Amino acid sequence: MSRSRELLASLISFDTTSRESNLKLIEFVTDYLTQFKVPYELIFNDEKSKANLFATLGPSDCQGIVLSGHTDVVPVDGQHWSTDPFQLTEKEGRLYGRGTADMKGYIACVLAAVPGFLAAPLRMPIHIALSYDEEIGCLGVRSLINELEKRTPKPQLCLIGEPTTLQPVVGHKGKLSMRCDVHGAACHSAYAPEGVNAIEYAADLITQLGRIARDLRDARLCDARFDPPFSTVQTGIVHGGEAINIVPADCYFDYEIRALPTQDPREINQQLEQYAEQRLLPNMRAVNAASSINFSELSSYPGLLTDTRSVAAQLIAQICQSDDFTTVAFGTEGGLYDAIGIPTLICGPGSIEQAHKPDEYISIQQLADCDRMLEHLTLTLRA
Structure with a gap:
């Protein structure tokens, strides 16, 4: 929990509003992964001002699971915050800051889980995918999707950590x-x-x-x-x-x-x-x-509708320890992954009710619960 919280504080400090570059955050993540000798690649936009990141932990010759999140956040312009939106602030069991719920809390938990993933060891790879410009139409991830479409084998499934209070989601419009x-x-x-x-x-x-x-x-x-x-x-x-x-x-x-x-x-x-x-x-x-x-x-x-009886859905149910599948009203990058043959579900900490609002927050409990979910993932994929 302390590692997730520390990482979230660092991630929040970077102003990655969609109109800004995300490269400082990406550099932070690459430095972190380098500590653990995790290989990664960057896919830049044409202006070289933004980048997607794709990292692989574990064996690379078999299907694996993508843990996907977007690094950009919505603006704070015109919003009245009681805290600094780019400094993590704790009050009454909540962690405040722009992107805490949508969706740097999930990214922090994924990064915090890296040492555990590596120590498992894993029988199939876990891929970390971080994108840009999701908030303005799921634009940035498309170049990453294009790269994944060329690869063999493709990942077995993708888990996108948008805020769902950790309830597994199979569909959206x-x-x-x-x-x-x-x-x-x-x-x-x-x-x-x-x-x-x-x-x-x-x-x-x-x-x-x-x-x-x-x-x-x-x-x-x-x-x-x-x-x-x-x-x-x-x-x-x-x-x-x-x-x-x-x-x-x-x-x-x-x-x-x-x-x-x-x-x-x-x-x-x-x-x-x-x-x-x-x-x-x-x-x-x-x-x-x-x-x-x-x-x-x-x-x-595109929309998303993953069969709840599919192998991907049942694996996510096992990881989340819940088969209470639902749908959400908001959109994600999930339909783009699904369109190239990577079954996708959505499950992440925090509530969409807090996203995009002033004083956005994630509860400390949700962050801890996400850490536990990723521990279940490690146990499930242990060699």
Whole structure:
């Protein structure tokens, strides 16, 4: 416990907000692994300002288990903290700091378990995978996933330590974030019919999104394992217009689709694109031929739904000492691992209820329980 706590204090001290570099934290981890002669590799972004880390403990010629976590955190801007968000603070059995729950607490426990993993010894490898830019669309891990896809043998399973209060999670929804740019034609508002009002056409599209969202609530499309049990669509940003007396030529809006793992969010989005193409553009271009509606993807990640009867799920149940499988509403990098044939579950210390909030914390008990879970993993994989 003292080792996990010390490591968490160090990890919290690095400001790895997604807009910042994570290299100082990665350097700290590589120095730590080097003490134990653990081999690792770094996969950098194009600018060499961020890196994924992949380390292997134990034999490398057989399938193993990936312990995966992201190093980036969300901003503290505009939040009112009662403690320094980048200094670990203990109060009443809780450890406060940005990333304590999401998800440096898990990373600290994994690093603290390294001496025990090495002393076991292990009959199959344990891989430590640390990524960047998860909080802005699971972007950084993709280069690591590309490398793993080429390797033989691939890991047997991946355990992602997002905060689930250490309850094993087998599924979450996928997400597609989109931007719609509507270009019309400006004119003086006194002659409004001579222009193409981009805001009004954008509003029509947003209304159509609402209709699509209502259709997705059809009981035949629902899955009671998820909350809410249907795919959702919502508009988060709208921007357009210059002045009240100018018919606006441009407007854009950003929206997201969170789809059940059995549904393709791009097929849902296609409904809106067809509506724009078939219903709105002809009317717009009848007034001004240069009018347009363009869609562009902002970010996406796949959903996850691992069979609870699978070998991977049963092994995680053994490690967690619980087969009370559930799903979560938030997304993870899990669907990306699963997409290349690495069955994935999610289980980590802390609660998502504390994530992204001011005075984020993890309970000392949860940190200790995660240490014990990793001890069970060591016993399970002992040669």
